[in-house]
Amino acid sequence: MFRFIIKRLGIAIPTLLILIVFSFTLMHSAPGGPFTSERPLPPQVLANIEAKYGLDQPFYKQVTNYIVGIVTKGDFGPSFKYKDRTVNDIIAQGFPVTLKYGIWSFIIAVSVGISLGIVAAIKHNSIIDYFAVGFSIGAQVLPNFVMAPILVIIFTLWLGWLPGGGWNGGQWQYLIMPIIALSTSYMASIARIMRSSMLEVLNSNYIRTAKAKGLSNRQIIFKHALKPALLPVITYLGPAFVGMITGSVVIDMYFSTGGIGQMFVNSALNRDYSVIMGITILIGVLTIAFNLVVDILYAWIDPKIRY
């Protein structure tokens, strides 16, 4: 197991390098640049600015400089758009926000989704089951850019219970709507996967064996069925977790939370090269890390998997 983890971390390095080079190339081949604006700058000024940020250097040199900067100093460079802020500053400001509502969304999506899925499977073809299936489908066809304004209309305009946006240090009133808007579709997917995998497990031969042993329903579900039924859910949870903690531009825009979701999109629109790269790398690292976590969880649940 230890060797497996070391090996996977070893593979992570070339993976990230490829990610960096690839995104860097894509980004630079997109038309326009950070200093293109509606009113063109005089050529001399533009040349000076580009020289300052190293954009006049040959492409391969820019890439190597960028990578060397990250590896030696942990420096992701200055923002091209916000003059006196570095990428590190921007991420340090936005990521904690995203992390906070992302982790809460994850906890709620997982706990509600899994319980709903289990209950639906146990009470197969009952009212609860129909409700769970209906909820899953409904929540999945309702995109969060529709859900977010609906939430604001209900809770802010009609009921006046919750503030319509802002962050305010992450107080709970400001957290509720972003969490609901972000977690619902994930919750629905988890419930759906959990339900179908639980149903499959409950129809398996070994559950029949467990029943023949005279075990109670509770023992059958929690001791015998839960672990094998969780496998497909775990596969989904890795990417889902990364998806939630890296936030969503929709959430950040509707609720003005100021997370990195919106920063990511803005940086792409502004051709703010260094911010695009910084957030891309952050998401890349998290994705690699949580795929590893999923693989480790897999080995814990399914004894057939040994590394």
Added chain:
Amino acid sequence: MSLLEIKNLSVNFSILNGSVKAVDDISLNIGAGETVAIVGESGSGKSQTVLAALGLLAENGVASGSVKFEGQELIGLERKKLNQIRGNQISMVFQDPMTSLNPCMRISDQMTEVLTLHKGMSKSEALLESVRMLDAGRLPDAKQVITRFPHELSGGMRQRVMIAIALSTEPKILIADEPTTALDVTVQAQMLELFKGLTKDFGTALILITHDLGVVAGIADRMMVMYAGRLVEKGTVDELFYSPHHPYTFGLLHSTPHVDNPEMRLEPIDGLPPSLENLPSGCAFNPRCEFKLDRCLVEAPPLIKSANGRSNACFYKGELVKRRKAGE
């Protein structure tokens, strides 16, 4: 009083367009320590009969009739009370040892749970007892094996584990649903020896469900033959083997090879078992029967007891002789 008394048991499955009768009015008695075989082709309802008795039918199945264990009615018994009987007084070994053990649990946990549940043992007592049971099941290196997961064991080893689990609570009845079908032939013989030996040692009654007449001959006292959900003949193994009365029993015997007569040609029963959704009128066996009478096409023969405790459901009373032989 017999240990297990099944009376007029029927099992219906509701399916997409209507319902299917998988078991039709079966009655049978099992006494203490007795070995009874239920024989029939796939889909004849032999497994469903015992699954119904233990409340293990699939979601869409409904059992009616009566199954009494030591006088207590099991059909419709509340789950809690049923759970005190199954796994404890009546245990079951299933057909496929590859999928009947939980792949995510160690053998030790799967073995000890019945002992802690039914016998009130502590975890460590249960573990010792489980190792002892595996030894009794002649599983080499039991102490090591018990710490493993099912996928690390061979099919034969897993079936030994299943048998050990089933017998560890010292049940009065062991139900084995095709326990050797999924195993290769050499292991089959060992398993049968094990069943014979252990049920004798523990004084357990054995209900053996099989389509393998070789298995029946080796182990059972009595046998009952099922066809399309109905009991067609029952009696002692010797009687049925040497003088079958029902054409289906007769056909089964002729489609099984005999060691003492290796030259004999096997004569399979023509045709296939009927679909339960679409049973022929009259006797369900009539399309495949060599001896059918006009009456068989319109009327289903009832199961009739004859003098020596045998029963038979057939209108044909003549001698059963292979007719085709002459013509060939």
